[in-house]
Structure formats: C-alpha cells, structure tokens
Amino acid sequence: MNNIWNELPHGFTVLAPMEGVTDVIFRQVIARAGRPDLFFTEFTNVSSFASEKGRENALERLAVVPTDAPIIAQIWGKNPEHFAELAGALEDLGFSGLDINMGCPDRHVNAAGGGAAMIRTPDLAVECLRRAREATNLPVSVKTRLGYTEVNEYRDWLPVLLEEKPAALTVHLRTRKEMSKVPAHFSLIPDILGLCRAFSPQTKVIFNGDIKDLAMVRELSGKYPQVDGWMIGRGVFENPYCFTEHEPIQTELLDLLRYHLELFDLEDGRLKAKRAMALGDGGDTKVRRGLAFDPLKHYFKIYVHGFPGASELRAKMMECKNTAEVREVLKGWVSMAQNACKMV
Numbered sequence: 001m002n003n004i005w006n007e008l009p010h011g012f013t014v015l016a017p018m019e020g021v022t023d024v025i026f027r028q029v030i031a032r033a034g035r036p037d038l039f040f041t042e043f044t045n046v047s048s049f050a051s052e053k054g055r056e057n058a059l060e061r062l063a064v065v066p067t068d069a070p071i072i073a074q075i076w077g078k079n080p081e082h083f084a085e086l087a088g089a090l091e092d093l094g095f096s097g098l099d100i101n102m103g104c105p106d107r108h109v110n111a112a113g114g115g116a117a118m119i120r121t122p123d124l125a126v127e128c129l130r131r132a133r134e135a136t137n138l139p140v141s142v143k144t145r146l147g148y149t150e151v152n153e154y155r156d157w158l159p160v161l162l163e164e165k166p167a168a169l170t171v172h173l174r175t176r177k178e179m180s181k182v183p184a185h186f187s188l189i190p191d192i193l194g195l196c197r198a199f200s201p202q203t204k205v206i207f208n209g210d211i212k213d214l215a216m217v218r219e220l221s222g223k224y225p226q227v228d229g230w231m232i233g234r235g236v237f238e239n240p241y242c243f244t245e246h247e248p249i250q251t252e253l254l255d256l257l258r259y260h261l262e263l264f265d266l267e268d269g270r271l272k273a274k275r276a277m278a279l280g281d282g283g284d285t286k287v288r289r290g291l292a293f294d295p296l297k298h299y300f301k302i303y304v305h306g307f308p309g310a311s312e313l314r315a316k317m318m319e320c321k322n323t324a325e326v327r328e329v330l331k332g333w334v335s336m337a338q339n340a341c342k343m344v
C-alpha cells in the first residue's frame, strides 16, 4: 500500500484536526476556498467506536467525501484493544492514514487517560500505537505537544514515540500546561528536528502552533528548510483562504457562508433521511432529528468580520433559528448595502 506521507510535496500544508470545527461540512468549505495538501478529521474516541451505543455516532464523525482526499482519521483513547478495533476499520472508510492524538489538553479527555495524558503514560502510549499499527495497513502517525508541564520534557518524550518509527509526527510547539496561552516555541524547531532525524530519519516531521497562513508557512520553510510539513489550525478562523495566497473580498466570504449553509442543509437532510429509514417510518424526514443548528453559529464570525456593520449583521444572524432565516438576514443586508452604495 502507498504511504501518503511520502507522496506529499516537501513543506506540505495540513489542516489541523479541530473538534467541533473541521467536520465533513467545514472541510468542504475549506476545499472550495483553497485546500491544504492534507486534511485531518476531528478526533474520534476509540472506545465510542467499540461500543454498540457509540458506534453510529463515531461513524458519522468519520464520514468523508471525495474532496477530502487525502485525509487522515484522528483517533484518541487509552484502550489498546479499542485502538486495534477502530484502526482495523479505517482503511475501508476511505482514509489514507490514521493519527493518534497524544496532545489534547481537555480535562475530560485527560481524565479519561487520552490526549496529553499519554505523555504521562508512555508505556500505554506505545502499546496503543503498536496495537493500532498491527491492525491496519494504513500509515500510523502521532500528534503531540512538547510535554505535559515543562517545555524540556520533549527531550525524553519525543524519543519514546520516535523509537516506534511513526510515519509522521506532528509537534504542537507548546506544553499541555501552556494550552494556547503562550506563543509557540518556534526556536525549538532545529533541536526537535535533530532529535527526529537521529531517532527516526524516515518519520515526516510537522510543526504546529500559531501558524496563520501560507505566507507564514513560506517564511518558516525559508528559515527551516528541512521541515517536512506545517499544520494550520485557528488560522482558518481569521481567513478560510489561508492555504492560498488569495485575500478574499467581502462578497467572496459571504458566498462561502452561503455554501456552508447549503452543505449544512444537505447534511441535515441526509441525516434525517438516514434516521427515518433506520427507524422504519417510511422516510418521513420531518419527524427525525437532524443536525443541531446552534453549533453552526460558531462559524459566522469567519465569514462576517472586518467590515463596517459586520458586528450588527452577525448579531442578527445569531438570533436566527435555522438556515432559511440566516439567508433572509443576509439578503436584507446585501440589498441595504447596495442601496446605500447607490445613494453615494
């Protein structure tokens, strides 16, 4: 089987996994604005997948569409058996690789023994990685942080992972304790890269943290030409075109928002139809629960910011209860703006 990590261009870009953000809908939005070289899913819990109750939800999170390819499934947990079970299923779901989250600082995730808690349980981390790898032909990678509490923990922690020769290693240049509250430690890149090359020369090394856009990727690549790839997360909030050189104008951002709404409706309809069929009521989608609307509001600021009247427009959109209402608000605002232009 081909190893996707060897097919990417040197200095490749990756969209960071972001829970509640980089779902199948938003990835299509980014693909339209300008895609990275590689997508990651939000993370999926291995024990949810292993349970009868959680499996359907886990599979929904792992839904992919053609514009996602190539895409890596990110998974988390602490049960090695469950890692093996989910890893074994991913190849048939359309993924090019699987990544294990060993960096999430969320206290619920850490209390469950996953994410950054693995930095404190290196033997278990290695066991999970090995079990996942034995269960699949897909390349297995890891995303982690410098350490749990202290920055220099990376000197002991990263070699533990590198001894396992992961296909790729993404290092978020902060500790768990630092969350995202301090600037990423870019100055450590040469040292970390040296460690990676010494312990596992074939592992692709990706850095993450405070990288905003393609211009910054170019700057960092110029400074650190040996680095294999760069991962951007919150940069998409400031500019969904951040994987391109394009500076979008306001109408393009509003068009992208309309596309997001359209994808939301499609996914909502698909989900309702699926649930209606599963429950045997002849496909009556009206009675079935679809996608929750309120989480969609988190995205509004991405498309509506930085122009006169943006916050007023956003406030109106936040009061909406469905996509049809959002479209109406947008229509009203656009015609008002056009009339104002005519009067000048």
Ligand SMILES: Cc1cc2nc3c(=O)[nH]c(=O)nc-3n(C[C@H](O)[C@H](O)[C@H](O)COP(=O)(O)O)c2cc1C
Binding pocket: 016, 017, 018, 019, 020, 021, 041, 042, 043, 074, 101, 103, 104, 143, 172, 180, 208, 209, 210, 211, 231, 232, 233, 234, 235
């Ligand atoms: C809302 C949100 C959700 C996140 N969810 C995940 C996740 O599911 N898996 C993961 O490895 N990291 C997750 N992260 C961390 C990001 O992938 C990334 O490491 C972090 O935001 C730093 O990169 P940035 O400065 O480019 O945003 C999340 C971050 C945010 C802001």
